[in-house]
Each structure stands twice: as C-alpha cells, then as structure tokens.
Amino acid sequence: MAEAAKEIPKPLPEITPVNQPFWDGAKAGKLMMQRCKDCQSWVFCPRPICVECNSGDLEWVQLSGRGKVFSFTVIREVVGQALRGFAPDIPYVTAWVDLDEGPRFCSNIIGCPIEKVHIDMPVQVVFEDSGEGITLPKFKPC
Amino acid sequence: MALNYLSRNQERKFFMSIRGKTAIAGIGETPTDRLGSKPGEPRKSTAEYLAWAARLAMEDAGLTKKDFDSQGLAAIYTTNHSQPFWPEEVAAILGITPGVSLAGGNGGASSVSLLGHAAATITAGLCDLVLVIAAAAPFSEHGGRRGEPADTRDYEMPFGVMGPNCKISFVMSRYMHESGMTEDHFGKIAVTGRYHASLNPNAYLRKPTTIEDYKKSRLISDPIRLFDCVMPANGGKAYIMASAERAKSMRKPPVYLLGWGECNNASYGPRYRANPLITGITQAGKRAFDMAGVSHKDIRCLNLYDDYIPIVMLQIEDLGFCGKNDKAFFEKTDFTFKGDLPIQTSGGMINCGQPSTTGGMLHVLETVRQIRGEGGERQVPNIKFGISTGVGAVNYGKNFGCTAAAILGSEA
Numbered sequence A: 001m002a003e004a005a006k007e008i009p010k011p012l013p014e015i016t017p018v019n020q021p022f023w024d025g026a027k028a029g030k031l032m033m034q035r036c037k038d039c040q041s042w043v044f045c046p047r048p049i050c051v052e053c054n055s056g057d058l059e060w061v062q063l064s065g066r067g068k069v070f071s072f073t074v075i076r077e078v079v080g081q082a083l084r085g086f087a088p089d090i091p092y093v094t095a096w097v098d099l100d101e102g103p104r105f106c107s108n109i110i111g112c113p114i115e116k117v118h119i120d121m122p123v124q125v126v127f128e129d130s131g132e133g134i135t136l137p138k139f140k141p142c
Numbered sequence B: 001m002a003l004n005y006l007s008r009n010q011e012r013k014f015f016m017s018i019r020g021k022t023a024i025a026g027i028g029e030t031p032t033d034r035l036g037s038k039p040g041e042p043r044k045s046t047a048e049y050l051a052w053a054a055r056l057a058m059e060d061a062g063l064t065k066k067d068f069d070s071q072g073l074a075a076i077y078t079t080n081h082s083q084p085f086w087p088e089e090v091a092a093i094l095g096i097t098p099g100v101s102l103a104g105g106n107g108g109a110s111s112v113s114l115l116g117h118a119a120a121t122i123t124a125g126l127c128d129l130v131l132v133i134a135a136a137a138p139f140s141e142h143g144g145r146r147g148e149p150a151d152t153r154d155y156e157m158p159f160g161v162m163g164p165n166c167k168i169s170f171v172m173s174r175y176m177h178e179s180g181m182t183e184d185h186f187g188k189i190a191v192t193g194r195y196h197a198s199l200n201p202n203a204y205l206r207k208p209t210t211i212e213d214y215k216k217s218r219l220i221s222d223p224i225r226l227f228d229c230v231m232p233a234n235g236g237k238a239y240i241m242a243s244a245e246r247a248k249s250m251r252k253p254p255v256y257l258l259g260w261g262e263c264n265n266a267s268y269g270p271r272y273r274a275n276p277l278i279t280g281i282t283q284a285g286k287r288a289f290d291m292a293g294v295s296h297k298d299i300r301c302l303n304l305y306d307d308y309i310p311i312v313m314l315q316i317e318d319l320g321f322c323g324k325n326d327k328a329f330f331e332k333t334d335f336t337f338k339g340d341l342p343i344q345t346s347g348g349m350i351n352c353g354q355p356s357t358t359g360g361m362l363h364v365l366e367t368v369r370q371i372r373g374e375g376g377e378r379q380v381p382n383i384k385f386g387i388s389t390g391v392g393a394v395n396y397g398k399n400f401g402c403t404a405a406a407i408l409g410s411e412a
Helices: A002-006 A020-027 A081-089 B005-009 B046-061 B086-094 B107-123 B150-155 B163-179 B183-198 B211-216 B281-292 B309-318 B327-332 B348-352 B356-372
Strands: A032-036 A058-062 A066-075 A092-099 A104-109 A122-129 A135-141 B022-029 B072-076 B100-104 B129-136 B219-221 B235-243 B255-264 B299-303 B385-394 B400-409
Touching: A020 A032, A020 A058, A020 A135, A066 A104, A066 B163, A066 B219, A092 B163, B022 B046, B022 B107, B022 B356, B046 B086, B046 B129, B046 B235, B072 B086, B072 B107, B072 B356, B086 B100, B100 B107, B100 B129, B107 B129, B107 B235, B107 B255, B107 B356, B107 B385, B107 B400, B129 B356, B163 B219, B163 B309, B163 B385, B183 B211, B183 B309, B183 B327, B183 B348, B235 B356, B255 B281, B255 B356, B281 B309, B281 B385, B281 B400, B299 B356, B309 B385, B348 B356, B356 B385, B356 B400
Parallel strands: A104 A135, B072 B100, B072 B129, B299 B385
Antiparallel strands: A032 A058, A066 A092, A066 A122, A092 A104, A122 A135, B022 B235, B022 B255, B129 B235, B255 B400, B385 B400
16 A cells, blocks of 8 residues: 555646745755845745735845744645645644744654654754655754 | 734725625525445435525525526535636526626635625625525535645645645644643534534534544544544535515515625734734624624624634634633533524534535524524524624635625514
C-alpha cells in the first residue's frame, strides 16, 4: 500500500509571474517576500499590488527565516484525491509559522519528533528540494 | 507609516433597509444520504436532488413551477459539480425561465448571503419571488476536477495541507492555547447537536452520544476529532423568498427577513498575520442586529454554520452572546432546545450531513421551521426570532473568507 502510494506525485505550486521571485528565492536558499515601499506593510501570499494601501510599488525582501510556531496540527488522514501522494508521510506536522519580521507562513515542521512540536516553539527555515524543480521552505527547531 | 487595520472593520450604514420587506414562504429539504459511497449501490444524480428539493419547496409554498417564470432563480455553486454556467443548467434542469438569475458563489455562506441578495432584488422591484436552491451528490456523481484558489494551490497543498480539516485545526489549536477550552467544552457542543439530531427525523446521525464518545472519536488532524467534523453527503435544499405583501397571502405563515449582514475577506489585524480567532461573523452579525433592531435576549434559536465544532463556539462569541474565550459561559449555558440559549436545533450539518455548499442551507431552513412552530419534538418554546449564519472558504493564514448572518422573525 505504502509502496504504491509513493508513486503518486505530490501537488506542486504553479509558478506565475506574480509568485516567481518567491520560488526562485527558495531555490537559491532564500526566503523572499514582498514589502510595500509606500506603507512598509508585508504582503503575502504574493500579490500584484499592496493589499493594504493599493500601491503598485512592492519590493522583494529576504527574510531571516526565523520565527515561532503560531499554531500547528498533526495530519493523520489523507483527504481528497489530489493529496494522496502524502499518504506515506503520515503522521506529519503542518504549521503556521509567524516569522520574526511579521508575516505568517504555512509550512511543515521537520527534523523534530511530532510530539515535541508546540506553540511558540522557535524555528528556522530549511530548504527542501522536491526533486521536481521546486524547492519548498520548511522549518526545523532552533 | 502606521496603518489602521481596524478601518476595514468599521460599521457600514445601509442606504435603504430591507428589514421586513421580504419573507421566506416555502422550504424544501430532501433526506441526505451517502448513496454511491459503496460500489453497486443505487444512486441519484445531482439533478434529481435538485428537482426534488424544488418540488418540496414549491409544495410548501403552495406554488407551481410556472409561478417562477420571469421571477428570480438563485443557484448555489457546488464544489463537486462546478461549471461556470451552473445557474443556467439549474434553470434547464428545472424547466424554469427566470427573469433574474442570481448565483451563490460564497461557498457555505451562500444560503445566508442569498437571503440578502434575494431580498434586495425583490425590494428593488425586479421580481417578487426568488427560488434559492442547491444540491450536490458528491458520492454518486463526480462532476469533474475541482479548482482551488491560487493561495491554496501554491502555498498550502505543496506542504500537505489537507483542506479545511487542517486549516481549522490551526484555528482550534490556537483557540485552545489562548482560551484554555478543553475537549469537555467542545464535547458539550457536539453532544448537544447530536441530542437535537436524535429528535429530528431529517437528521442522518441520530444516535445520542456522550462527551466520552467525543473524546474517544479518532483524531483526524490534531486537535480535530471525527466528532468535530461535518460529514459529506448527497442531498438538495431550497427556499422561496417572496415580497412581504405576497407572502402574507400564501400557504404558510411568512417568516420575515429582519436583519442581514455579510462580510467577506475579513482580516482582524494585518492581512499578512491576522487574528484567526475572530471571524467576519463579528461584522455580519453586528449589521444583522442593527438592521433587525432586536436584542440578543430576543433571539431564541441560533443555527450556526458548523463545518467544525470550534467554529460554532467562535461564532457564539463573535455574535456577542458571550465574550471572547468565555469558558465559564460555555460551561454554564444550557444549549438545548429547552435551555438558556438553544443552538443547532436541527442537529446541525455535523449530524444532518453536508452535501457540499448545499449543507449550509440547513441553518436557514431550521430557523424557519422553529419560527413556524414546525420543530416537532425539538420545538423551541415561545420563539419569535432566530439567527442563522453561514461561512465559507478558509483563507490563507486566517479563518473564513465568506461570512453572513441573518435574523428571521414571525413579525415584520
């Protein structure tokens, strides 16, 4: 069962002109997000305009990659055909990481037993090559 | 430059009130089932549930299909059978020639959102009847691949985020952390819903449960357990809105729309890091109360969108029936139909089943039944006013994108 499931691909992001700098950054080992040059607000997920002040003047900025677990869950069941590729990984941790600079990022906590993960746990980004030309920013305790 | 993040949450005054201008004049609900979940089972298509729900609503209102030509038709998009011309396909299935075509694109909030949209359409004089309808058969008919918002596709699914189960687990986990709510608090709400379901012949899960049963139900996505989750099902639901004038001469007593509010893409705090424990129901509910001019103690029945148990509790808080993180309130309040603050008197979607976006209409239909006095064994005594809510779409890093609230009553 698990062997067969391994052959099912996992969903990957669609690279678009709006989000490409994020994924190019991840491939280069950098966590990049947009910040508005007019109102200084962070903007994530990537957008063509500032969702706070409507400015078109956004810049891509590298973040430290440090943050804290704001909330998390342990995934114990696959839901939906599109996500069957994750079956061999169960149980695993998905989390909202609140980055030190401000933005919230949804990712996985890895390199840590699942029962050790807790809210407010300090974490640091690590970059994981999906093997399909996409690098995913994940987080480990620090 | 400091931004005032609260500016988007300020009060908005309506230019013209739709209070009491329209009423629900008919309701229809097919039984829910899970036919097609096992191979070889007899099954029904989405179109059959749709036509069945429409017929039940028309019979309830004392109307026929012909009454709906040149009137309003509002079809709700479903997640399992989504094609861009769905409202027209619904008209074609039913054999109606609408003069106004509305659509529900707010997911689980659509049924409550459309109460306001239909009322505004009628009040503006474009028609004096609107049939609001939804059906879905996720087990028996596969309508093709569903699309996902780009944020979900690009920034959640690649990390193995299992849809709403996972995202609401983030909310629930944080809620427990900040409020100190425990399995006993969530279990109480779950048990109350099931108790009401045991008294509702239209419910699907009807065997009474205990808080111990809740605690023993399996973890799906910690801390969310099986008994926290809504259950997919097949089914159809419909309601008919009419001008207050027309509703008065129809078969059933009118149930008036007295207050309504909607709030979409709410963000309590910066959009990149909002507070996920406050929902747009805060704004939607405030507007509904302001329009209706009723107080919290007038509301004798709350039928709240319940994709997950903790979401019911956040909405009770956001509607102002208690404070945020008010553990003591949840401990002392009797939420049963005979109690202090009856909630989920139908048993809720969690026990009646969720035929995709059709599911949320349950909460409109149940408030109508209670106000009409058709609640049977679970009838709330002395009820004049009730509130129904809907929520839909879980936005990235937050909670619900779409939220709506409506106050219904027996008097305009």
